[in-house]
Amino acid sequence: MSLLIRNATVVTAEETKAADVLVEGEVIKEVRPGIPLNAAQTGIDATGMYILPGGIDCHTHLDMPFGGTTSADDFETGTRAAAFGGTTSIVDFAIQGRGTRMRDALDTWWKKAEGKACVDYGLHMIVTDLGGCGLEDMDELVDEGVASFKLFMAYPNVLMVDDATIFKALARTAKNGALICMHAENGSVIDVIVARALAEGKTAPVYHALTRPTRAEAEAVHRAIAMAEIAGAPVYIVHLSSEDALNQVREARDRGVPAFAETCPQYLLLSIEELERPNFEGAKYVFTPPLRTKDNLPKLWDGLKHDHLQVVSTDHCPFCFEDQKILGKDDFTKIPNGGPGIENRLQLLHHHGVNAGKLSLNRFVEITSTAPARIFGMYPKKGEIAPGSDADLVIWDPHTLYRISAETHHMRVDYSMFEGFEVKGNARTVISRGEVIVDDGQWLGRAGRGKYLKRTARGGAWK
Ligand SMILES: [Zn+2]
Numbered sequence: 210m211s212l213l214i215r216n217a218t219v220v221t222a223e224e225t226k227a228a229d230v231l232v233e234g235e236v237i238k239e240v241r242p243g244i245p246l247n248a249a250q251t252g253i254d255a256t257g258m259y260i261l262p263g264g265i266d267c268h269t270h271l272d273m274p275f276g277g278t279t280s281a282d283d284f285e286t287g288t289r290a291a292a293f294g295g296t297t298s299i300v301d302f303a304i305q306g307r308g309t310r311m312r313d314a315l316d317t318w319w320k321k322a323e324g325k326a327c328v329d330y331g332l333h334m335i336v337t338d339l340g341g342c343g344l345e346d347m348d349e350l351v352d353e354g355v356a357s358f359k360l361f362m363a364y365p366n367v368l369m370v371d372d373a374t375i376f377k378a379l380a381r382t383a384k385n386g387a388l389i390c391m392h393a394e395n396g397s398v399i400d401v402i403v404a405r406a407l408a409e410g411k412t413a414p415v416y417h418a419l420t421r422p423t424r425a426e427a428e429a430v431h432r433a434i435a436m437a438e439i440a441g442a443p444v445y446i447v448h449l450s451s452e453d454a455l456n457q458v459r460e461a462r463d464r465g466v467p468a469f470a471e472t473c474p475q476y477l478l479l480s481i482e483e484l485e486r487p488n489f490e491g492a493k494y495v496f497t498p499p500l501r502t503k504d505n506l507p508k509l510w511d512g513l514k515h516d517h518l519q520v521v522s523t524d525h526c527p528f529c530f531e532d533q534k535i536l537g538k539d540d541f542t543k544i545p546n547g548g549p550g551i552e553n554r555l556q557l558l559h560h561h562g563v564n565a566g567k568l569s570l571n572r573f574v575e576i577t578s579t580a581p582a583r584i585f586g587m588y589p590k591k592g593e594i595a596p597g598s599d600a601d602l603v604i605w606d607p608h609t610l611y612r613i614s615a616e617t618h619h620m621r622v623d624y625s626m627f628e629g630f631e632v633k634g635n636a637r638t639v640i641s642r643g644e645v646i647v648d649d650g651q652w653l654g655r656a657g658r659g660k661y662l663k664r665t666a667r668g669g670a671w672k
Pocket of ligand 1: 268270524526
């Protein structure tokens with residue numbers, strides 16, 4: 210089957226140009242102005258629209274067990290919601306159980322996605338235990354296309370690993386070319402502050418934020434980068450939330466250290482006041498790291514503009530307010546940590562970034578698609594509009610008005626973190642490997658069509 214998208218403005222990380230895009234089968238065949246339409250092709254007129262490479266969300270948690278419950282979107286509802294918002298690839302996290310093999314976790318997560326994923330998906334592996342065959346397991350996983358591993362410096366006794374484990378993992382990637390992703394917060398210190406707050410009867414949602422100071426994030430970012438330097442490996446900081454932490458990344462990058470970091474729309478647009486909403490509604494904004502004071506927001510935008518931050522992901526990890534967030538009604542530490550966002554990333558970044566003059570159109574494409582493709586070993590199959598690349602394309606209407614609401618979103622969760630936000634610009638038509646899966650608000654895809662993305666080691670972070 211072949212598809213010709215005509216009269217559009219093609220936007221990539223490098224340039225903006227008038228061109229037609231010819232798709233043959235699952236890949237892009239040609240990109241140039243004036244490609245003639247023949248009878249065998251389906252034509253799509255994209256006058257007045259942009260064509261963007263499909264969005265890549267490299268930080269999602271679908272069907273993830275946490276604190277006695279499971280994130281509300283599975284691979285079907287989560288990837289379908291992603292597609293509606295113009296995201297055509299995700300990288301989710303498999304979790305190694307302590308004392309078990311990483312291979313088992315990979316099989317478990319493949320099963321979760323099987324028959325469900327609506328767009329292509331890759332997997333990172335969360336490492337909780339490097340005893341036994343852990344280091345050999347990392348090599349095996351790299352061969353399976355799991356080219357990145359995440360380690361936690363927070364959540365003692367649950368996910369946290371010690372510095373020796375982090376250093377061993379970093380050192381192993383210097384050999385196998387994978388990338389280490391760090392959840393950077395000093396969990397040991399935070400747990401002491403949390404225990405003190407609970408002892409003082411401070412149980413409301415806002416204490417989730419007040420017990421996790423930005424210095425605890427900055428300290429861990431600094432330590433993660435220092436260990437990566439000693440190991441001779443790059444490092445990628447996930448969901449960076451504060452100016453304090455950002456300064457650590459910038460300082461390292463200024464010295465030429467291959468340190469990379471992502472932030473998320475919630476840290477760019479929301480602040481700690483949300484956690485003070487009445488009737489326990491602050492729990493809707495409980496995720497980790499927490500929302501910060503307002504003065505951090507412009508610093509993060511500035512970091513994106515100047516490439517101190519390279520990526521915007523969502524850390525999509527939805528829990529319903531009514532029956533999941535409520536688990537922490539009397540104790541903020543029991544509120545499932547996470548918020549929904551997989552559907553709204555491009556809308557929010559386009560409106561509050563491009564329309565507001567904070568990001569160029571090309572930078573918007575770079576941080577939402579091309580940079581994650583490069584850093585996580587998917588480029589140029591993903592994240593690019595060029596002959597040979599997968600035909601993951603978004604026909605983006607920059608003028609349409611859209612109001613974000615839980616009443617109309619496609620995520621399987623009963624609230625929106627961005628309820629009532631009005632944005633200008635949204636995905637009109639979404640194409641995944643040559644197949645139109647969303648058109649004008651209609652779902653045309655199907656569960657199970659998404660393929661596992663086998664990613665390559667020594668991606669952009671190593672160059
Ligand atoms: Zn996460």
